Amino acid sequence: MGPNLYFGFYFDVPPITQIVTKAQRVLAFKPADFLTGLKETYRWYLRHHERKEIDYSFEDRLMNSAAQPAMQAGAGAH
Numbered sequence: 001m002g003p004n005l006y007f008g009f010y011f012d013v014p015p016i017t018q019i020v021t022k023a024q025r026v027l028a029f030k031p032a033d034f035l036t037g038l039k040e041t042y043r044w045y046l047r048h049h050e051r052k053e054i055d056y057s058f059e060d061r062l063m064n065s066a067a068q069p070a071m072q073a074g075a076g077a078h
Contacts, residue, residue, distance in 0.1 A: 020031055
């Protein structure tokens with residue numbers, strides 16, 4: 001049968017093991033499990049993200065400009 005191919009790409013790639021001991025030593029950090037890291041990242045984002053008011057003015061103008069010809073066509077049909 002041959003290798004597992006999908007559109008010419010070999011997707012059955014063996015897992016890659018990352019060795020982070022040098023990064024731990026040089027950067028003085030301790031890796032966290034995925035769920036803990038995700039929670040910490042989300043908390044950081046909430047503390048540092050400024051939520052801005054959404055501006056829909058472009059969409060409003062676009063909808064108004066599309067509605068005007070439709071209203072004019074409807075007025076001329078009577």
